[in-house]
Amino acid sequence: MGTTVASTLNTNMKTLQPAILAAILLLLGIADLAMGMSGRAFERAKEVDEKCRNENQVERAYFEKFIKARIDQVDPPDNYKCFVKCVMVELLALNEQGEFNIDEELENVPPEIMEEGHRIINACKRTPGKGACDKAYQMHKCYHNENPELYSLVLHYWENASQ
Structure with missing residues (x-):
């Protein structure tokens, strides 16, 4: 036994x-x-965030509101949409005309969330917009809708890395 x-x-x-x-x-x-998160985008967060905030006159208080709110319940002003475009342009994911570069955006995904990040980007790669600023914002809205918790987490780490 x-x-x-x-x-x-x-x-x-x-x-x-x-x-x-x-x-x-x-x-x-x-x-x-x-x-935290690492990778190409977070290495440049402080520099990119500062440049894009200054160019588009976006206040940190609004960004904090954006992190905590559900993106589909927030109606951001145009300068915030252009801030998002500026960040994507600086990180090579979008050009000034609003043409998306999926290969560069995939490179921006932190290694800690690679699999889910790539899934989200591929799900959102054909998101349309009315002009380059709106397209950038609509893409981020799509990213949020695909995984709200992860999107908020990424924004939280971006905010920390950019200060």
Whole structure:
């Protein structure tokens, strides 16, 4: 009887090992997100944010409101939409005419959220807009609608990185 119990425990442990490993990896991934996000876009956040805020005269208070609110319930002024366009232009994801460069935008995704970020961008890559500023805003609205929690998290880290 002792051999059967030991054999059953050994089999159960082998079955549980992948689940335990997956749980550990998930916790490590969450810990990485808790520490922040990295990558090309966040390396330039301070410089890009400052340039685009100054050019479009966007106040930080409005951005904070935007992070906390649901994007589909916010009606931003045109200068905020142009701020979003400026950021996308500076990060090479959009040109001045509003033409989207998916390859560059995919490069802007933080490695910590690569898989979901790429899924979101591909879902939103054909988002139309009325002019370049509106297109940039509509794309970000689409990003939000695809994953509101992740979008808010990215904006939160952008705000922290840009100060």
